[in-house]
Amino acid sequence: MNKLYVKSSAFADKSNGIEEFYETKKLRRVDNFIKVVLFAAAKTLYEAEISLESEKEDIGLIIATGRGPVKQTCNFMDSIIDGGDVLASPLAFSSSVHNCIETALSILLNFRGSCLTVSQGGGSFESAVNTAKSWLLSQRCKYVLLGAADEIHPVIDKEYGHKIYGGIHAAFFLLTFEETENEFVFDELFKDDFNPSIQAFELAKKYSSFLNKKDARRVVADYIKTYLAGKQKDVFAVFENQRIKDMLKEADKSEKEKIFVGLKLLCSVNEISDAENKDIESVCIESIKKSKQINFFTSGSTGIPKSCIHSQDMIKEETDGVAFLFNKIKRIVSTVPSHHSYGFIFGLQVPKLMNLTVVYKPPIPFPEWNEILQEGDLFVTFPLFLKYLIDINFRFPKGITVLTSTSPCPDTVFEEIYARGAQRVIEIYGSSETGAIGFRESAGAPFFLLPFWNYEERGSEITEVFRKKTPLKSELPDIVRTKGERVFSVMERKDHAVKIAGINVYPLKIEKILKKHTDVKDVVVRSGGDRLKAFIVLRDDADEKTAKKSIRDYIHSVLTAHEIPKNITFGARLPITPFGKKTDW
Numbered sequence: 091m092n093k094l095y096v097k098s099s100a101f102a103d104k105s106n107g108i109e110e111f112y113e114t115k116k117l118r119r120v121d122n123f124i125k126v127v128l129f130a131a132a133k134t135l136y137e138a139e140i141s142l143e144s145e146k147e148d149i150g151l152i153i154a155t156g157r158g159p160v161k162q163t164c165n166f167m168d169s170i171i172d173g174g175d176v177l178a179s180p181l182a183f184s185s186s187v188h189n190c191i192e193t194a195l196s197i198l199l200n201f202r203g204s205c206l207t208v209s210q211g212g213g214s215f216e217s218a219v220n221t222a223k224s225w226l227l228s229q230r231c232k233y234v235l236l237g238a239a240d241e242i243h244p245v246i247d248k249e250y251g252h253k254i255y256g257g258i259h260a261a262f263f264l265l266t267f268e269e270t271e272n273e274f275v276f277d278e279l280f281k282d283d284f285n286p287s288i289q290a291f292e293l294a295k296k297y298s299s300f301l302n303k304k305d306a307r308r309v310v311a312d313y314i315k316t317y318l319a320g321k322q323k324d325v326f327a328v329f330e331n332q333r334i335k336d337m338l339k340e341a342d343k344s345e346k347e348k349i350f351v352g353l354k355l356l357c358s359v360n361e362i363s364d365a366e367n368k369d370i371e372s373v374c375i376e377s378i379k380k381s382k383q384i385n386f387f388t389s390g391s392t393g394i395p396k397s398c399i400h401s402q403d404m405i406k407e408e409t410d411g412v413a414f415l416f417n418k419i420k421r422i423v424s425t426v427p428s429h430h431s432y433g434f435i436f437g438l439q440v441p442k443l444m445n446l447t448v449v450y451k452p453p454i455p456f457p458e459w460n461e462i463l464q465e466g467d468l469f470v471t472f473p474l475f476l477k478y479l480i481d482i483n484f485r486f487p488k489g490i491t492v493l494t495s496t497s498p499c500p501d502t503v504f505e506e507i508y509a510r511g512a513q514r515v516i517e518i519y520g521s522s523e524t525g526a527i528g529f530r531e532s533a534g535a536p537f538f539l540l541p542f543w544n545y546e547e548r549g550s551e552i553t554e555v556f557r558k559k560t561p562l563k564s565e566l567p568d569i570v571r572t573k574g575e576r577v578f579s580v581m582e583r584k585d586h587a588v589k590i591a592g593i594n595v596y597p598l599k600i601e602k603i604l605k606k607h608t609d610v611k612d613v614v615v616r617s618g619g620d621r622l623k624a625f626i627v628l629r630d631d632a633d634e635k636t637a638k639k640s641i642r643d644y645i646h647s648v649l650t651a652h653e654i655p656k657n658i659t660f661g662a663r664l665p666i667t668p669f670g671k672k673t674d675w
Contacts, residue, residue, distance in 0.1 A: 100133035101294035154218035156286020158188035212281035238290030261294030312427035411542035420466030465489035504533035609637035621656035
């Protein structure tokens with residue numbers, strides 16, 4: 091028996107972003123119900139690389155709807171009640187019939203093959219699936235675009251008394267007999283006459299890629315931009331460039347090789363090189379879709395950077411688990427690149443889940459930020475950039491929520507951001523390995539554990555955290571103590587050991603010892619291969635030549651042979667990433 095497979099899928103409950111697929115003038119008289127359906131259908135075709143403009147003779151179109159556009163039906167009935175048959179609204183009538191969805195899709199997406207609307211209450215979607223399979227078996231078409239759309243209007247909600255999938259929702263699947271990674275399995279799904287398309291909505295969430303092509307393209311571009319931004323003086327020009335091929339063309343051979351190594355890890359690509367003349371972007375996107383995972387890497391602030399693989403299920407659990415924080419958000423403005431775990435969740439996945447528009451801006455503190463931010467925005471950023479905004483005396487417009495992570499937000503910055511007009515400030519505690527773990531909204535306050543985590547503790551110290559649904563268990567990088575049920579405070583960084591010639595040494599302990607020297611303003615110590623290395627910042631009033639000799643003599647007098655850094659670098663400030671985290675040098 092032929093098996094059905096899903097080539098692409100999409101789910102929508104809002105039409106934000108529909109302008110990317112359709113000319114605005116073509117949508118002038120289209121009501122919101124049809125717009126949501128059009129948006130979901132366009133995303134499905136786009137993900138399958140099918141042109142929206144081309145005529146579709148080999149694609150069948152089937153729409154399942156149990157109730158049709160209920161709001162327009164009510165509007166039409168109201169027009170009869172208010173004005174009689176003579177004054178009944180023709181526009182409301184044309185938008186109220188069940189097959190108006192099929193009509194709009196056929197016209198705007200150029201369908202020229204078989205088209206059908208199925209309306210059988212709670213059995214509409216199941217009947218549509220069976221019809222789609224029969225069309226494919228009879229070779230009436232090569233693909234079937236199967237859609238389900240329904241509107242739970244307040245009139246219906248009042249009748250049934252609950253709000254599962256309240257409002258407008260649409261789900262689409264491009265079905266085929268060609269084998270893909272997703273077999274279309276329809277068994278063991280329940281029917282609901284109140285919510286006749288609920289089966290389709292649940293399946294669309296299951297089959298939808300956690301990273302569509304547009305988002306995957308941004309992840310790849312952000313990685314390249316961030317790498318190149320650290321190598322060039324004109325940082326703004328790097329971030330404004332949107333074409334991956336152009337960015338790679340401008341990079342020299344050694345830079346390209348390093349970029350390709352990073353992309354192989356990030357996107358789980360087996361082989362990738364400029365010599366193969368491949369479309370780097372497409373290779374990475376296909377690999378992410380196939381592996382259903384993304385590989386973040388740590389900043390290396392506690393040692394050698396390492397990769398942190400997050401599966402589609404892990405990402406979904408985290409995204410669902412943080413969304414409650416942003417119920418009143420209208421738009422997201424992000425300064426964090428999407429190849430970073432923090433930027434990926436809050437700049438890509440949360441807006442997709444909540445169907446919010448995202449504005450991406452490079453983290454450069456120019457005065458125009460008060461024109462960019464609008465009331466109702468979630469501003470996704472990090473402490474170092476917030477410090478920059480404070481330095482230029484920036485004041486936030488009314489109704490802004492500031493989200494900060496990547497490194498601890500100092501209490502002074504927290505308080506200053508509130509003083510400068512932010513409505514809410516939310517700090518996320520977590521790591522690249524774990525994702526978001528907890529949150530707080532005021533300086534000095536403890537963190538609340540996010541709902542998708544549990545933890546193990548010894549006494550009052552949390553030793554490990556573990557996910558409720560997906561298999562992720564992790565030791566925390568900090569000493570964390572409970573302050574109540576699911577409430578905790580971060581005390582200090584754990585002093586993890588590094589083996590030098592078989593002996594355990596502790597870089598954080600060595601840092602504390604070196605900071606006792608009167609000429610040392612700041613220092614970081616980490617593994618430098620077979621020995622330790624140190625980066626030291628001298629005090630502003632220190633005599634450089636005298637201080638360096640004094641520090642070296644001090645090191646040899648207070649540290650063991652294994653603890654002494656083999657390489658010592660002096661500089662004006664500690665090496666940090668563009669996001670304020672300590673980095674390698």
